[in-house]
Amino acid sequence: MTTxxxxxxxxxxxxxxxxxxxxxxxxxxxxxxxxRSLTGWGFLLPAALLIMxxxxxxxxxxxxxxxxxxxxxxxxxxxxxxSNYTRLxxxxxxxxxxxxxxxxxxxxxxxxLIVALVLASVLNSKNLKFKxxxxxxxxxxxxxxxxxxxxxxxxxxxxxxxVNDLLLGLSLIDAPINWLGSPETARFVIIxxxxxxxxxxxxxxxxxxxxxxxxxxIEAAKVDGANALKTFWYVTVPQxxxxxxxxxxxxxxxxxxxxxxxxxxxxxxxxYQTMSMSHYLFEVSFLKNPNFGYASALSYVxxxxxxxxxxxxxxxxxxxx
Amino acid sequence: MISTLRAAPRYVFLTVFAIFSIFPxxxxxxxxxxxxxxxxxxxxxxxDQLFENFAKLVGVQDLGSAMWNSFSVxxxxxxxxxxxxxxxxxxxxxxxxxxKDFVMAVLLLAIMIxxxxxxxxxxxxxxxxxxxxxLAAVIIPAISTPFLILLFRQASRSFPYEIIEAARIDGVSExxxxxxxxxxxxxxxxxxxxxxxxxxxxxxFLWPKVILVNNDFQTMPMLxxxxxxxxxxxYGVLMLAVLLASLPTMVVFLILQRTFAxxxxxxxx
Numbered sequence: 159m160t161t162x163x164x165x166x167x168x169x170x171x172x173x174x175x176x177x178x179x180x181x182x183x184x185x186x187x188x189x190x191x192x193x194r195s196l197t198g199w200g201f202l203l204p205a206a207l208l209i210m211x212x213x214x215x216x217x218x219x220x221x222x223x224x225x226x227x228x229x230x231x232x233x234x235x236x237x238x239x240x241s242n243y244t245r246l247x248x249x250x251x252x253x254x255x256x257x258x259x260x261x262x263x264x265x266x267x268x269x270x271l272i273v274a275l276v277l278a279s280v281l282n283s284k285n286l287k288f289k290x291x292x293x294x295x296x297x298x299x300x301x302x303x304x305x306x307x308x309x310x311x312x313x314x315x316x317x318x319x320x321v322n323d324l325l326l327g328l329s330l331i332d333a334p335i336n337w338l339g340s341p342e343t344a345r346f347v348i349i350x351x352x353x354x355x356x357x358x359x360x361x362x363x364x365x366x367x368x369x370x371x372x373x374x375x376i377e378a379a380k381v382d383g384a385n386a387l388k389t390f391w392y393v394t395v396p397q398x399x400x401x402x403x404x405x406x407x408x409x410x411x412x413x414x415x416x417x418x419x420x421x422x423x424x425x426x427x428x429x430y431q432t433m434s435m436s437h438y439l440f441e442v443s444f445l446k447n448p449n450f451g452y453a454s455a456l457s458y459v460x461x462x463x464x465x466x467x468x469x470x471x472x473x474x475x476x477x478x479x
Numbered sequence: 480m481i482s483t484l485r486a487a488p489r490y491v492f493l494t495v496f497a498i499f500s501i502f503p504x505x506x507x508x509x510x511x512x513x514x515x516x517x518x519x520x521x522x523x524x525x526x527d528q529l530f531e532n533f534a535k536l537v538g539v540q541d542l543g544s545a546m547w548n549s550f551s552v553x554x555x556x557x558x559x560x561x562x563x564x565x566x567x568x569x570x571x572x573x574x575x576x577x578x579k580d581f582v583m584a585v586l587l588l589a590i591m592i593x594x595x596x597x598x599x600x601x602x603x604x605x606x607x608x609x610x611x612x613x614l615a616a617v618i619i620p621a622i623s624t625p626f627l628i629l630l631f632r633q634a635s636r637s638f639p640y641e642i643i644e645a646a647r648i649d650g651v652s653e654x655x656x657x658x659x660x661x662x663x664x665x666x667x668x669x670x671x672x673x674x675x676x677x678x679x680x681x682x683x684f685l686w687p688k689v690i691l692v693n694n695d696f697q698t699m700p701m702l703x704x705x706x707x708x709x710x711x712x713x714y715g716v717l718m719l720a721v722l723l724a725s726l727p728t729m730v731v732f733l734i735l736q737r738t739f740a741x742x743x744x745x746x747x748x
Contacts (some may be wrong), residue, residue: 194574195576197570197574198573198574198575198576198579199574199579201566201569201570201574201578201653201657202567202570202571202582204563204566204623205563205566205567205569205623205628206582206586206623208563208619208622209586209589209623209624209625211604212578212597212601212623213589213592213597213619214592215600216596216597216599216600216601217592217596217597217600219600220485220597220599223599223600243637253575273496276492278488278648279516280492280493281493283489285486286486286489289495292497294736295500295501295739296496296497297498297736298501298504298729298732298733299503299504299726300739301725301726301729301731301732301733302504302682302711302725302728302729303681303682303699303700303728304682304684305683305684305700305703305719306700306703307503309703309704309707309717309721310503310504310506310507310718310721312707313510313714313717313718314517316714317546318518318519319519319521320506323520329497350728354499354500354503358500359491359495359743362740362743362744363743363744365740366740366744374597378658381576411591411593412532414591415595417595417685418684418685418733420616421704422704422707434624435595436685439598440685440688440689441603443599443602443689444602444689450599454599454600457593457595457596457597457598457599460593460595461592461593461595461596464591464593465591468591475571477633
């Protein structure tokens with residue numbers, strides 16, 4: 159019964175005075191309900207405190223730091239305050255990493271989500287054979303760490319690596335391609351790696367959503383004579399919209415924070431041409447000449463981009479209703 | 480017959496994608512048993528260099544301690560995260576109030592904070608309390624996540640409230656109700672949360688790299704990254720290290736695949 163009760167009903171029931179007034183712990187100066195409310199706060203305190211100290215406070219500190227210059231324990235407010243931000247506008251490497259991140263975002267995320275959606279709908283079809291095999295195979299890359307798969311891809315796409323051997327063997331190319339040595343092909347390898355690692359992950363979200371779809375709507379479309387493609391586009395996809403929105407926001411968020419692939423697969427090279435914003439942030443923060451003030455300004459650009467893109471996606475997602 | 484023909488493109492598509500998904504893993508496993516030369520010659524069958532590669536690997540890197548560090552971090556994070564987040568998720572639902580709803584809404588905002596934006600101040604915080612180069616500093620920021628709290632809060636929705644009331648009348652303490660009655664009934668949620676927390680912690684790279692400044696403590700992702708950073712890479716050794724770094728999470732995945740899927744999608748129900 160409880161599982162099916164609507165939230166409002168359960169809420170009111172929970173707010174009602176407790177029946178167990180005979181408990182020995184129930185003293186007049188602290189009623190049972192009040193006592194319980196305090197217990198509740200006590201239970202959630204460690205989790206809430208940790209998120210405050212590990213996420214919110216650092217986020218605010220990063221903003222303050224982004225307005226400062228200095229080193230070690232000596233930090234002073236910059237003059238003008240926003241000088242770290244204006245410096246970003248003249249930083250060619252920053253602009254390049256921003257551009258790279260958006261290339262990954264705009265090419266990889268749409269392809270990945272479409273492929274994941276198609277895979278999920280194929281896997282969801284009733285009479286498909288070896289379902290769990292396909293599912294496991296496609297989902298398996300999620301078990302591998304980002305650094306690990308990056309290094310595998312680095313090896314496969316090495317100058318004298320497997321891909322070049324294969325293409326040479328098939329006479330598709332005359333000379334080995336320096337995959338990681340030129341910007342376009344190196345970016346292509348990163349995008350391919352991201353597709354490999356995350357398509358199955360997103361597919362699982364769509365599979366979960368597909369299970370909640372009312373199957374009669376699809377049957378109805380079939381009865382009305384719609385073909386498979388039309389049924390998919392006009393009946394299935396609209397019902398998956400909330401999940402598509404969620405995966406789009408998650409993927410955007412993840413791509414803006416891309417680090418491991420840039421670090422381990424291409425090392426940002428050649429010459430910063432594949433470096434992600436987070437990778438550059440790491441360099442500015444901890445390598446060569448650490449500059450925490452400037453790094454914090456850079457990190458706030460990532461934060462603001464995450465917020466703006468999520469907001470835009472939510473708005474667009476709403477409109478199509 | 481016609482239906483088989485119509486289904487054919489599906490199978491072709493699935494086969495192509497499955498090969499794409501499995502091949503890099505096959506490449507990794509096979510190359511771990513081959514010499515560097517053979518890897519570059521694209522030898523795609525298992526070789527006999529596994530032990531040589533292993534000997535070379537432990538010769539250049541402290542594999543044992545990296546494995547132990549990764550395991551300690553992953554296990555420590557999982558145990559603490561499960562306790563802290565399950566009791567919080569339980570409290571948000573069972574001791575539900577307007578104030579707590581508000582706190583939950585604020586905490587959920589933390590999902591949107593990119594780690595990049597907190598990394599530098601977090602580093603300074605841990606430097607101030609003298610925890611740079613400690614595994615504790617790797618674990619602490621990963622204990623409490625809005626995602627896990629949400630997962631447990633959603634799971635608590637289906638927990639029968641009558642049981643709690645009955646236990647209260649019997650004089651069981653509130654913590655007793657949580658630990659002895661609620662937790663044992665949440666096995667599948669606990670498993671899902673454990674699998675995803677363990678895998679995330681094991682695979683985490685950026686924060687351990689930031690906070691474990693000197694290489695006294697190295698995790699497996701750091702070890703393989705350092706191994707690849709040398710000027711001359713022995714690909715057989717590298718692929719063996721990559722395989723060893725991936726094996727624990729892949730085993731967990733293959734055994735608990737369904738649980739893992741429930742874990743990543745569970746909080747959004």
